[in-house]
Amino acid sequence: MTHTVLQQAFSVHFQYKVCFTHGLFDPKNSLLADHLRSESPARIFVVLDQGLTEAHPDLISKLEEYFDTYKKDVLLCAAPMIVPGGEASKNDEDLVRQIVEATHLYGIDRHSYIMVIGGGAVLDMVGFAAAISHRGVRHIRIPTTVLSQNDSGVGVKNSINYFGKKNYIGTFATPYLVINDFDFLKTLDDRDWRSGLAEAIKVALIKDADFFQWLEKHALGLAQRAMEPMKDSIIRCAKMHLDHIAGKDPFEMGSSRPLDFGHWAAHKLENLTNFDLRHGEAVAIGIALDSTYSFLKGWIGEADIERILKLITDLGFDLFVPELTGDNLIKGLEEFREHLGGRLTIMLLKAVGKGEEVHEMDTNLIRKAIAYLESKHKITNLN
Structure with missing residues (x-):
């Protein structure tokens, strides 16, 4: 023929x-x-x-x-x-x-x-x-x-x-x-002011260790609504976002989504809380979860996870909500896989400032990461 x-x-x-x-x-x-x-x-x-x-x-x-x-x-x-x-x-x-x-x-x-x-x-x-x-x-x-x-x-x-x-x-x-x-x-109210800073933590953790250190230095001012560091943070984040879009896959034809670090859990948490959680609040918890998973996996050290969780809480975010537990959250992995077009790709951390993609996650380790965050959340609230 x-x-x-x-x-x-x-x-x-x-x-x-x-x-x-x-x-x-x-x-x-x-x-x-x-x-x-x-x-x-x-x-x-x-x-x-x-x-x-x-x-x-x-x-x-x-x-x-x-x-x-x-x-x-x-x-x-x-x-x-x-x-x-x-x-x-x-x-x-x-x-x-x-x-x-x-x-x-x-x-x-x-x-x-x-x-x-x-x-x-x-x-x-x-x-x-x-x-x-x-x-x-x-x-x-x-x-x-x-x-x-x-x-x-x-x-x-x-x-x-x-x-x-x-x-x-x-x-x-x-x-x-x-x-x-x-x-x-x-x-903006305090929640919406703070919410966008989750994306700053995200890009710093996967792309720029110096920016992460800058966020640590200015965390108090950012949490107290200081405008100048907020303007600097916004412009810096926007530039990194634009630089990423200008890369090899701006319309995400593949399964790689480095800027979705922390988002598989965040998307599900928003739905599970009937969107009572702001997107940035859910992303902050998602970042904490995937960072903790990276720590329990042995990819980053205890000092690294302590720095990450401290920055998240210093900026006023929670590390845990009750909806984080249970099989409903784990179902978010399958939904995220569908969202990506069939192949699961999750960004984890090899170091502060360096992301690493994986194509599968251990659900038992996810549950351990959740338990770790719940205990940290209780300690933070007691203090």
Whole structure:
């Protein structure tokens, strides 16, 4: 039998900027407008995190004033859409439908923009809606939490939750532009301020021992909401995240997910706690678990695990929640394997600053690691 096979291969160049500023929507700050200028003004549709509008009740009026100032460059096509913050936005598929419908109602096309202002979950959901509208509407992210400014908001992933599973439906789509306004961090509650620091611990542990030492040095200031070290931490994390994306597998075609260190347990814990745990809080526990597993496996020493757990607690995180125990957590390994596409790949630690991937985990050792963390948690609470 004769076969005809046509081989196709091509590459696509992606490029976008991640900017850092203060007072983004002050009319005197032209940063956003400068990136939107063209021969004719484009239309923009804005989606806002409800928690942000409650913390900044004048935000909508500021947006309207800003876009009125720069109406020669960009046109605000409708009143901003307000959506629930946190995982509620990713658990409600109807919100995606409403955003897609808005592109139809307001004439948002591939030469227009969808801009989202909010935390990481809202950015994920709106990014997914933008990616599937017209096969991709230009998407602008304005992250407003530590977690979204230093990690999720600067990347190329968009998703919603489905079947009770984290990020089950989603796309890889690069944003058109990311702008981080540090002023939004001032109104975060303590949990959300702290939550994003889990991602800083993560990248430091797997990539940069010097950064881990820097976090140890500045832990007290970060925990007490000092802005300057927080800004330094965010920019440093964002750069490492971008450097990773620029590597050999930006759209994660393989099973390697080094930036998912601590996440297999975190994703399951979020679900088991009905998302009462913030993502960063769950990641901190997941990091503690996989670091302890690495210690019990003999890969890192006792001094290393003590440093890691101390940093986690110094920043205000718990090491343990009751949902960490039981077979339901172990089921998270299988779900993570499915999420990766069939082959389990877990990042563990060979040293502080050096990660090592494995393709299987000993469930008995996981249980021992959980027991170790539970005992450490009790000691910490007694003190």
